[in-house]
Amino acid sequence: MKLTLRDLAEKLGCRLLGDNSITISTVSSLQSATSDSLVFVEDAQYLDAAIRSSAAAVIAEDFATGNAAAGAAKPILISPQPRLAFARAAKLLRDPDCNRAIHPTAIVPASAQIGKNVAIGPRAILGEQVKIGDETTIGSGAVIGDNSGDAVTIGSHCRLDPNVTIYPGTTLGDRVIVQAGAVLGSEGFGYVRDSQTGRYEQFPQVGRLVIEDDVEIGANSTVDRGALDETRIRRGTKIDNLVHVGHNVQIGQDVVIAAQTGLSGSVTIEDNVIIGGQVGIADHVRIEDGAILGAQSGVPTKKVIRGKGVVFWGTPARPIREYLKELAFVSRSAKKDRRV
Numbered sequence: 001m002k003l004t005l006r007d008l009a010e011k012l013g014c015r016l017l018g019d020n021s022i023t024i025s026t027v028s029s030l031q032s033a034t035s036d037s038l039v040f041v042e043d044a045q046y047l048d049a050a051i052r053s054s055a056a057a058v059i060a061e062d063f064a065t066g067n068a069a070a071g072a073a074k075p076i077l078i079s080p081q082p083r084l085a086f087a088r089a090a091k092l093l094r095d096p097d098c099n100r101a102i103h104p105t106a107i108v109p110a111s112a113q114i115g116k117n118v119a120i121g122p123r124a125i126l127g128e129q130v131k132i133g134d135e136t137t138i139g140s141g142a143v144i145g146d147n148s149g150d151a152v153t154i155g156s157h158c159r160l161d162p163n164v165t166i167y168p169g170t171t172l173g174d175r176v177i178v179q180a181g182a183v184l185g186s187e188g189f190g191y192v193r194d195s196q197t198g199r200y201e202q203f204p205q206v207g208r209l210v211i212e213d214d215v216e217i218g219a220n221s222t223v224d225r226g227a228l229d230e231t232r233i234r235r236g237t238k239i240d241n242l243v244h245v246g247h248n249v250q251i252g253q254d255v256v257i258a259a260q261t262g263l264s265g266s267v268t269i270e271d272n273v274i275i276g277g278q279v280g281i282a283d284h285v286r287i288e289d290g291a292i293l294g295a296q297s298g299v300p301t302k303k304v305i306r307g308k309g310v311v312f313w314g315t316p317a318r319p320i321r322e323y324l325k326e327l328a329f330v331s332r333s334a335k336k337d338r339r340v
Contacts, residue, residue: 027090040086057319079105173213181220185209188224
């Protein structure tokens with residue numbers, strides 16, 4: 001995909017300083033820049049290096065306007081958020097998927113409702129009554145629903161990578177991305193113990209899973225359906241690889257969850273929460289709006305984490321200032337013990 005700087009600036013809402021006829025076909029780092037690539041800088045100290053690079057053009061903040069006025073060696077696109085503009089440029093320059101076909105080895109029942117320009121890869125299997133929206137891509141080996149009668153619905157412009165499995169009773173909104181090997185809508189880990197025999201029997205896992213628009217789920221992550229009601233992931237949330245989301249979990253909008261994190265059943269994560277890698281969250285926990293859980297934190301059962309913009313760390317998770325004071329106290333005590 002190629003765009004002139006004129007078109008790119010218009011689509012990105014940037015102010016362009018310099019030659020608007022130059023063609024851009026890719027994005028790159030400063031080190032790997034080529035004569036048709038776009039780079040970005042967020043710090044004025046790197047602007048000269050960007051201008052000296054082999055890149056065709058640079059995205060920067062207003063600090064670059066003086067340099068451009070002085071006759072910079074290459075065009076500069078001015079944006080208040082260069083990193084965001086760069087990310088959007090990468091999407092615009094991405095080559096379109098021209099192979100929008102249903103592979104002959106894919107299994108697509110007559111009852112499936114397939115939208116316009118849908119791509120379905122080799123050996124993918126669709127269950128009865130599955131609904132797939134326009135421009136969606138289903139990767140090779142994916143399994144979407146079965147013949148249980150509780151059909152899967154997938155919105156438009158979604159991307160399901162190879163070997164994704166989606167159980168019945170799952171609904172995906174528009175522009176959802178699910179990376180390879182992820183499993184959505186599986187049975188939750190819920191059991192009832194017989195007090196007389198000591199044996200465990202499964203509690204019903206017959207709820208649903210709803211994933212709203214613009215959600216992204218990383219490779220080999222798993223999201224369980226609700227036990228009796230629903231598990232829901234709301235608009236814009238981004239989930240990394242190897243994350244587990246248990247049954248009945250409610251995740252708000254624009255939440256970010258890093259790799260190897262586990263959310264137990266009936267956890268509530270409110271909007272704009274950030275969860276670091278390898279965090280463990282026990283059942284019935286509530287993480288309120290805007291809180292930040294540092295890597296390897298642990299949150300015990302039924303605890304409420306409250307504090308917009310506050311970083312929580314440790315096990316049990318507490319505000320980082322409190323945690324660091326405790327570490328300092330332990331360190332001082334250990335030194336005293338060694339002197340005794």
